[in-house]
Amino acid sequence: MAVDRISKARPFLAWTARMWSAIALTMLVGGCLVLQRRSGSLPSARTPIDAVGRQERAECGREEGNKGYLPPCPATPPGLQGKLEVREDISLEETVKELADGVRVGGSWSPPQCLPRWKIAIIVPFRDRQSQVGPFLYHMHKFLQRQQLNYTIYIVEQEGTDLFNRARLLNVGYLQALTDGPFDCYAFHDIDMLPEDDRHLYHCSPQPRHLAVAASNQNYRSSHSLAYNKYFGGACLMTQEHLARVNGWSNIYWGWGGEDDDMWRRLSFENIPVWRFPASVARYKTIKHDPQTVNKKRYQTLQRNTGRYPHDGLSTIKYVIKSRVSHPLYTYILANIGTPPKPLT
Numbered sequence: 001m002a003v004d005r006i007s008k009a010r011p012f013l014a015w016t017a018r019m020w021s022a023i024a025l026t027m028l029v030g031g032c033l034v035l036q037r038r039s040g041s042l043p044s045a046r047t048p049i050d051a052v053g054r055q056e057r058a059e060c061g062r063e064e065g066n067k068g069y070l071p072p073c074p075a076t077p078p079g080l081q082g083k084l085e086v087r088e089d090i091s092l093e094e095t096v097k098e099l100a101d102g103v104r105v106g107g108s109w110s111p112p113q114c115l116p117r118w119k120i121a122i123i124v125p126f127r128d129r130q131s132q133v134g135p136f137l138y139h140m141h142k143f144l145q146r147q148q149l150n151y152t153i154y155i156v157e158q159e160g161t162d163l164f165n166r167a168r169l170l171n172v173g174y175l176q177a178l179t180d181g182p183f184d185c186y187a188f189h190d191i192d193m194l195p196e197d198d199r200h201l202y203h204c205s206p207q208p209r210h211l212a213v214a215a216s217n218q219n220y221r222s223s224h225s226l227a228y229n230k231y232f233g234g235a236c237l238m239t240q241e242h243l244a245r246v247n248g249w250s251n252i253y254w255g256w257g258g259e260d261d262d263m264w265r266r267l268s269f270e271n272i273p274v275w276r277f278p279a280s281v282a283r284y285k286t287i288k289h290d291p292q293t294v295n296k297k298r299y300q301t302l303q304r305n306t307g308r309y310p311h312d313g314l315s316t317i318k319y320v321i322k323s324r325v326s327h328p329l330y331t332y333i334l335a336n337i338g339t340p341p342k343p344l345t
Contacts, residue, residue: 107153109328123173167249167259213282233260247313
């Protein structure tokens with residue numbers, strides 16, 4: 001009788017052995033992911049999943065004996081200096097001579113000693129500011145490298161002499177960067193705004209970030225202490241998801257001003273809160289330049305544009321790329337973005 005019971009139990013025991021073998025194999029293959037989770041590296045509130053995925057793949061590479069393995073860069077970069085000096089007197093030629101050896105043609109860089117936590121596109125709208133290109137590139141390359149970011153700098157110029165349309169250039173730069181991506185997030189950055197403290201980390205987050213919180217041209221008053229606390233200009237950082245939800249930037253603001261207020265409204269309509277670093281760290285030096293032609297009807301345009309963002313932005317912009325050149329420290333894009341309506345609205 002005992003022999004019969006054992007014979008009947010053998011199929012069950014064999015099935016159980018196969019099941020536990022499969023579980024053991026699964027645990028072995030996924031071991032690096034399990035170890036990551038036990039070590040506390042789960043996606044945090046401000047960690048896009050792409051960045052986490054790269055870290056997990058790096059850990060798997062180490063477990064598998066990959067000779068090309070790089071450890072993830074630390075959450076707090078070790079080479080930060082704190083408050084920085086801003087050089088306004090350096091030329092583009094001097095900047096290229098000093099920095100080009102470590103930067104890939106087209107303005108891309110990645111830390112050689114660790115796997116970066118973030119991949120970022122820096123999109124810079126441009127018109128008649130050639131003297132500021134050198135100081136911007138000199139400062140930003142050093143700033144971003146100390147933060148151990150994987151980044152690419154795009155300078156997007158408007159063709160012609162019509163009124164400047166910053167928002168259209170931002171849309172064009174974003175769409176062009178998408179073809180080179182994917183990036184974890186996109187920094188929309190004026191060329192005359194330079195961060196004065198490298199502890200102001202350009203890290204991606206689930207919330208849009210207003211970067212230029214306290215600028216020298218406003219006597220370093222924070223956005224909260226200005227006449228309105230909905231300021232979103234100078235420099236900001238958003239993900240592809242944010243831009244898809246608000247349809248990018250409005251295309252209808254010709255001349256200086258209005259497009260950043262419009263973006264704030266778009267985010268508000270989508271119930272997307274904005275995040276800021278403290279003004280003591282998020283300080284920016286504003287490089288001096290000639291005044292821009294102001295859009296005198298920007299506030300009227302802002303009022304009329306309320307709620308129409310699904311039909312004004314990335315989905316409706318029309319442009320022609322006239323030139324795209326990979327320079328030693330940046331990717332240059334020249335775009336025909338159209339002309340303002342007559343009369344200007």
